[in-house]
Amino acid sequence: MNTASNLTIPELIKRQALKHGRREALVSEYSVLTFEDLDTQSTQIAKNLINIGIGKGDRVAIWAPNINAWVLAAIGTQKAGGVVVPINTRMKGKEAAYILNNSQAKILFSMNEFLGLNYFNLLSHEDLPFLEHRIALDENKSSDVSHLSSLMHSSLKIDLPSVNEEDLADIIFTSGTTGKPKGVISTHGQNIKVFDYWSKYIGLNQDDKYLIVNPFFHTFGYKAGWLASIMRGATAYPCAVFDADKIIDMIHEKKISMLPGPPTLYQSILTSEKLGHVDISSLRLGVTGAASIPVQLIKDMKEQLGFETVITAYGLTESTGVVTMCTPDDDYETIATTSGCAIAGVEVKCIDSNGEEVLAGSPGEILVRGYNVTSGYFNNPEATNEAIDASGWLHTGDIGILDERGYIKITDRSKDMFIVGGFNAYPAEIENILCDHPAISQAAVIGIDDDRMGEVAKAFIVLKPSQTLNAKTLMHWCKENMANYKVPREIEFTKDLPTNAAGKVMKYVLKDGS
Known part of the structure; x- marks a missing residue:
């Protein structure tokens, strides 16, 4: 690819298929996709997505690990004019439901089984008024979930919409000091221009074999990952675990x-x-x-x-x-x-x-x-x-x-934010989840040093009157209600939290004592 001007992700895929043909683009343990395969199969998916109601600008969520099907689902969505909404695979049902509802996603691509979890089942008790279709990227085990293969019908006579560089390509949710994740919007033009520069600058080329350990739900694994690899004609090896x-x-x-x-x-x-x-x-x-x-x-x-x-x-x-x-x-x-x-x-x-x-x-x-x-x-x-x-x-x-x-x-970094093994952890978000526990009145979270992960969460907990709770029980509850990297590795119960004259918790006092 020689120029990034006026280029979109669908157009990039088409160009690279013409240039690199049967060269391997994505290689996983279970499948190999050439540059031609990426273009042909994503086009089939796009037409079928339009056939089941996806229109230009509609949101499509992907909640899955680094597998080839993730990339096909994303490119197919973008060729249909849709907007990709990646969801962190470490999230629990409640966290994922918030993103699905906030983005008003019409379709969810996810997994029947990954690391012992059925992701669709995690949403069984969640109210999802905008979600119309659930589609599995792995083997289908449920009658109420269809499979990616259902979007591979090649006989559809449907024209793909025109997608331009100003159109939205994705919405990636990021947490902040308010604790509620916010959807960051990016256009096709931004993605192409930034990572055309990035991939050239570091010297990535078509002879490279790129092991993508960074998760696809993160910019580092998606845009600096498979997208940059396709741009430079390299061969990508998605790593799920x-x-x-x-x-x-x-x-x-x-x-x-x-x-x-x-x-x-x-x-x-x-x-x-x-x-x-x-x-x-x-x-x-x-x-x-x-x-x-x-x-x-x-x-x-x-x-x-x-x-x-x-x-x-x-x-x-x-x-x-x-x-x-x-x-x-x-x-x-x-x-x-x-x-x-x-x-x-x-x-x-x-x-x-x-x-x-x-x-x-x-x-x-x-x-x-x-x-x-x-x-x-x-x-x-x-x-x-x-x-x-x-x-x-x-x-x-x-x-x-x-x-x-x-x-x-x-x-x-970002006020109180800390980084757990490469994942951004925001105290306010963890505190909000902790305060959903019926026995907890107040919670304050800080990052503390950890030899293996760099930093981990420590929680200070104030219980409601007459309530009892121990660290082991609370930690188990946390593992069921938040992504693992957010789970506090240390929990300290206290009668009150140190606050300033305005009533704001003084995190530096908690850090000094830890």
């Missing part, structure tokens, strides 16, 4: 050259007993990001794992996933301690509490402006106006320091 030893085997057997992920991914590989016993010299490209990365990790990635290129980057869902990137030529210290400088066509600045731009080297809230910034949150003008000012600057809520070169160092 993270297992360090199996990943090492995959690198060896498939000669994987591209492996992005959070720092915990590389740390898990470095500590695996298998390392040193198999050949992983095919590794070439690594991309990671976090507020704090040990310089030693970058050194080990290059010198022990053999990566030629390792870069760090900073982005958020509201910026189509990318704001800044290091260069492949930066030194270990720069790659580990900064997140690089703004990508082409994007502006970054830091401001103080009065809205004034701070001098280089001084901390301030990071603001972003450019073609990558979302036009807003789905059906939520109030949140949109709060996040994006009249001049088009996105107020990230992240605190950083810009140096004289324009490189950004993230010093504090």
Whole structure:
């Protein structure tokens, strides 16, 4: 693909099918899809989606792990003019139902079985007034759920709608300090332009074999994952379940050259007993990001794992996933301690509490402006106006320091947010769920250090009068009602929470005591 101008995802798929034909585009344990297959099968799905009532702009949710069928469902939806709504596979029924209802999704693609769970059954007690069809991406085991194969009828004489670069491609829900997830909207043009730049910049090419460990429900696995891989004509290997030893085997057997992920991914590989016993010299490209990365990790990635290129980057869902990137030529210290400088066509600045731009080297809230910034949150003008000012600057809520070169160092992520093994965890969201428990009056959540996950949640709980509850019982309840990465690993019961004069919980007091 030579140009990203006026290009949409459906048009990209068509172009790459003509260019790469029978070359392998997606390889999983169960199926192989060539570039031609991707185009042909997604077109069939699109026509059948239109036949069952999907119109331009309608939302279609996908709640499934990294499998080839996820990509087919997404591209088919976008060819039909629909908007993809990815759902985190770690979410429980209540959390997924909120996204389905908030996005008003008409169709849900999901799983009859993944890691022992039937995802459709998780929704059995939820009220879903907008949902019209439930379609399984795996083997069908239920009479009230149809299967992806039902959308493969090829005899339909239906014209696909015209899709342009300004049309919405997806709505990805992100949580914030309010605790209620908000749907970030992205257009075809934004997705194509950002990840055309990103994939060229890191040097991804058609000879690469790309192991996608980052989940498809996240920008990192979807847009920087299979979409970027298709753009560059690479072969993608979706990985549904993270297992360090199996990943090492995959690198060896498939000669994987591209492996992005959070720092915990590389740390898990470095500590695996298998390392040193198999050949992983095919590794070439690594991309990671976090507020704090040990310089030693970058050194080990290059010198022990053999990566030629390792870069760090900073982005958020509201910026189509990318704001800044290091260069492949930066030194270990720069790659580990900064997140690089703004990508082409994007502006970054830091401001103080009065809205004034701070001098280089001084901390301030990071603001972003450019073609990558979302036009807003789905059906939520109030949140949109709060996040994006009249001049088009996105107020990230992240605190950083810009140096004289324009490189950004993230010093504090989104107010109270913490990162659990690569997943953003928002205390307000966890607190809201905890307060649904009938015995809990108040809850406060902070992130605490963890050797394996980087950070994990710790909850401080105030019980209602005359109620009793222990940590083990509450932890079990949490596992049933929230995604696993949100579940507090420590629970402390207290008579009251420290508050300031305005009644706001002073999280720093809780952190100091932990």
